[in-house]
Amino acid sequence: MAPILDIKNLYKSYGATEILKDINVAIEPGDFLVLVGPSGCGKSTLLNCIAGLEPISGGAIHINGKDMTDVSPKDRDIAMVFQSYALYPTMTVAKNITFGMKVRGVDAATQAAKLAEVAAQLQIEPLLNRRPGQLSGGQRQRVAMGRALVRDPALFLFDEPLSNLDAKLRVEMRTEIKKLHHNLGASMVYVTHDQIEAMTLATKIVVMKGGVIQQIGTPAEIYNTPANLFVADFMGSPAMNLIPARVQQNGTGHRIEIQRVDAEPLVLEDHRPLNLPGNVIMGLRPEDIAEAGFRAGAEVQEATCLVDMVEPAGADTYVVSQLGGKQVTARLHAETSARAGQPMVMAFDLAKVSYFAPRRVSG
Amino acid sequence: MTDATIHSRPSRSTSSRAGRIALRTLLYVFLIGFALFYLMPLFVMLTTSLKSLDEIRTGSLVALPRDVTFEAWRTAWSGACTGIRCEGLKPYLLNSLMIAIPGVALSTLFGAMNGYVFAQWKFRGANVLFALLLFGCFIPFQVVLLPMARVLGILNLAGTIPGLIFVHTVYGLGFTTLFFRNYYVTIPMELVRAAKIDGAGFFRIFWSIFLPLSLPIIVVTVIWQFTQIWNDFLFGVSFSQAGTQPVTVALNNIVNSTTGVKEYNVDMAAAILAALPTLLVYVVAGKYFIRGLTAGSVKG
Incomplete structure (x- = not known):
């Protein structure tokens, strides 16, 4: 199947400043692509480039097989939902939703039919005669989505649509967007700085930093095998533990030694046939460190560590320990017997470890 | 803040209330004085426009008109001369x-x-x-x-x-x-x-x-x-x-x-x-x- 969106070697610069560098992404029809990264990474600019709201400096954008690089936004067969919703303040909800059709000269009967359909889908029929100022944040969000849905475009674009909502509503709307994507089977590109939104919604994630793509992959790929330290650190909450370690070849596997203050080094064995340098950063997610006896697996190894801090979080309890000069967080079950200041036996799942080359020491 | 002060010191409330009323009075006197000052020219204009020329010559500038006449308004509207033409405003x-x-x-x-x-x-x-x-x-x-x-x-x-x-x-x-x-x-x-x-x-x-x-x-x-x-x-x-x-x-x-x-x-x-x-x-x-x-x- 031809990709619905195909971005090739896209560059974008403002004057001498390069905002986006050599972006290459393609998605299949029905994909939910999430662009995620810290603020200033260029993700919103990339979305605006796809929409045609920002001209690009190099490369090409194809939507639905057609070259859209120099096509104006209205002819790209897209619809967009904005962070501030961008509803037309003086128009009623109904007029907001039908404005695009009116501009395009769609006849009144079709407009009314489409409006009714979308209003029913989003359950906003009682709001149709109100103005945006009379709506709550969640309702405005629905209307903004209605305005996009009514177009029935080849590609939906979302620019941080949930970031103005409160925490509870955000989770609700997230589920609803996911449901919408499932029901419509539509192709979507979604920008967010919230990695949880990215994980829950995406079929494909693009992690960006400084205008450069760091990794493209499914949520599982990004989460389990991050391509570099940035991705490892950015995706996941609490963040992946990144522990400096020394490595020695030991048969086909490796002996991993982690320095500790006031204690013997922690020694673990990785039996996987890898090719590792002498110094590495070992990446291990908090949930891959458990209380001894609570984790089974061929590569689970136990070691005694000193507990520095215990943070109960309801469903889980986070336990912090010092390893290799870093605060290492373990996600334990809620009823753990860990106490701050006490040693405890922890189980490390070596099968889940990712290794990274240490950051070059700068300065 | 004024309220809080009053509530916390009930013994002094009488004196502070008297002070407040005095301040208010002073404020009103000043404001009314300024308002009169600003309205004075308008008052003079209005009354003068309603007087006859005789009355203007004989009466005081700030006095109310004795006989109200709209003759001056009529002239200003359609009869007054601007140079050689006399069509009013x-x-x-x-x-x-x-x-x-x-x-x-x-x-x-x-x-x-x-x-x-x-x-x-x-x-x-x-x-x-x-x-x-x-x-x-x-x-x-x-x-x-x-x-x-x-x-x-x-x-x-x-x-x-x-x-x-x-x-x-x-x-x-x-x-x-x-x-x-x-x-x-x-x-x-x-x-x-x-x-x-x-x-x-x-x-x-x-x-x-x-x-x-x-x-x-x-x-x-x-x-x-x-x-x-x-x-x-x-x-x-x-x-x-x-x-x-x-x-x-x-x-x-x-x-x-x-x-x-x-x-x-x-x-x-x-x-x-x-x-x-x-x-x-x-x-x-x-x-x-x-x-x-x-x-x-x-x-x-």
Whole structure:
């Protein structure tokens, strides 16, 4: 199947400043692509480039097989939902939703039919005669989505649509967007700085930093095998533990030694046939460190560590320990017997470890 | 804070209440005094315009009229002489209206469009151009009299009412653009983007989205421009000829060209007539004026 969106070697610069560098992404029809990264990474600019709201400096954008690089936004067969919703303040909800059709000269009967359909889908029929100022944040969000849905475009674009909502509503709307994507089977590109939104919604994630793509992959790929330290650190909450370690070849596997203050080094064995340098950063997610006896697996190894801090979080309890000069967080079950200041036996799942080359020491 | 102090020290409440009443009284005395001071000229104008010339000569300046007569108003309206013609202010009021209404409408419309471009369609050099336009707000208008006379001559508009409309539109643009630009910068850029994706073009977005949002700032601009154009004397006296003079120029002529007895009652009635339209605009739209001036700071 031809990709619905195909971005090739896209560059974008403002004057001498390069905002986006050599972006290459393609998605299949029905994909939910999430662009995620810290603020200033260029993700919103990339979305605006796809929409045609920002001209690009190099490369090409194809939507639905057609070259859209120099096509104006209205002819790209897209619809967009904005962070501030961008509803037309003086128009009623109904007029907001039908404005695009009116501009395009769609006849009144079709407009009314489409409006009714979308209003029913989003359950906003009682709001149709109100103005945006009379709506709550969640309702405005629905209307903004209605305005996009009514177009029935080849590609939906979302620019941080949930970031103005409160925490509870955000989770609700997230589920609803996911449901919408499932029901419509539509192709979507979604920008967010919230990695949880990215994980829950995406079929494909693009992690960006400084205008450069760091990794493209499914949520599982990004989460389990991050391509570099940035991705490892950015995706996941609490963040992946990144522990400096020394490595020695030991048969086909490796002996991993982690320095500790006031204690013997922690020694673990990785039996996987890898090719590792002498110094590495070992990446291990908090949930891959458990209380001894609570984790089974061929590569689970136990070691005694000193507990520095215990943070109960309801469903889980986070336990912090010092390893290799870093605060290492373990996600334990809620009823753990860990106490701050006490040693405890922890189980490390070596099968889940990712290794990274240490950051070059700068300065 | 005053309340809290009173509640926490009940023993001193009597003395502080007395002090408060004294302060209030003083405040009112001052305010009423200032109000009287400001209203005094209007009072004198009104009473004088209702007196006969005899009464003016014999009575006191601030006394109420003994016999109320509207003779002076009638003269001011249709009989007073401006130089050699004695038609009163009526034709000149009409001239002023024919200048002010299109002048206000055009400068407001173009100002709105300029402001829309400067706020929402940034282009290369926009800031420099805007700064230059603002400069136009502060130019002393005497400086432009000669070049403008030349331009009006070339356009074949010298001494005509359309010529004066043109002059007022051009020199109103600095302020009207400033008003609308400052109002429109508070509108999020995403609104234009959403409309672009919906397929609307430059003018469609202006008419359907921005103009309907603009009522408060339109009121401010209309009041401002109407007052400016109506009260203008310099352009009126420089670029008009007999028959196209605005009311301010005619008023000056009535007051200054009388020979013999000075008809103070007619002068006063004429002055009030000439000022009435601006007064009316303030009374009708004044509350929107304040609201509109502060509207930029509140989310639309």
